[in-house]
Amino acid sequence: METKQQSLKMMNGGWGRNNLMNELVRGKGLAQQLKADLFAASSAEMQCLLTERILGCYEKALSMLEYRGSFAGLSVDTVNVSSIPTYRKRKTPSPRLADEVVQVVVAGSELDSPLDDGHSWRKYGQKDILGSNFPRGYYRCSNRHAQGCLATKQVQRSKTDPTLFEVVYRGRHTCIQSSRSPVRSPWQKKIGAVSKDAEENGSTPHGPTPEVPDCSMSTVPNFRSDLMIKNVDNKIDSLPCLSFTPSPMEFTNPFEDISFFDSKVMEASVPDYYLSMPVCLTPDSNLMEVVSGPASVTNSLTIDKISFDPEFSFETFYC
């Protein structure tokens, strides 16, 4: 049976679709061999070996499918997996922007408050979701009428961990949020306050005020301010800036130079236009757990066993 780490690797590159196909093809070949073997009346030992190998192939293939399904989270509609609950009937709406889906799981410090991601949202509905203890809130961009912005988001508490919010962003912001942008996060404010204090005290031992990464050019989602990412150790790390910057020209894996020696899990699956993902983390953040929708599973970036070297420069990822 595959371990979780192995299953995670399956989703990435060579462990993904190709290997799934390989396993199925291999299983088929073995079944054909067994069929021929049965007709040839070979030894029971050989037949037993073949059946075990066939079962192993399908078990491995199924585990791949199962893990894809589990990571798809709220938006598993595009993944045809038998393990998906039967009550998930309706297809994802917003046909024009259906592929522009970003799903994240973040921890919220304030109950029932939608996360401040730098955009202004207006709540237009709330529904009790079957199988979940918490209702799902539906938000649309406040500039929907004024500027025709079709961006929406859904916020729901995780049923497994109520301290976590599952946020699904749909569509792209086409509006100009002049009143709220740029927004200074608590983290940014903190830096500013410290700098101000330093100025007032006349003590600026480390030179000029540190530049705060400006993510205001990002469209959606542009997570900032008080986003909290919770790791597997139940420790909440602050995430001052997590942005998915539209950049259709290249796919940049910002974590490829990070050393992996911990037991953390990271996954990011983003639509095509989010392929470049500069991610800003605090130096003391040792995990960001991002789970996103399956709209473009092939673009999944899966990294298991991640942690950050103390010497690692996060400024590399600033927007």
Place this chain on the structure above:
DNA sequence: GGCATTTGACCCAA
């Protein structure tokens, strides 16, 4: 008064 939120009703895909 204007704007945001709440909430029951309605629509629609499966």
Place this chain on the structure above:
DNA sequence: TTGGGTCAAATGCC
């Protein structure tokens, strides 16, 4: 028929 998504009237807040 059911459940998720949206609408829109009612309500609350500033």
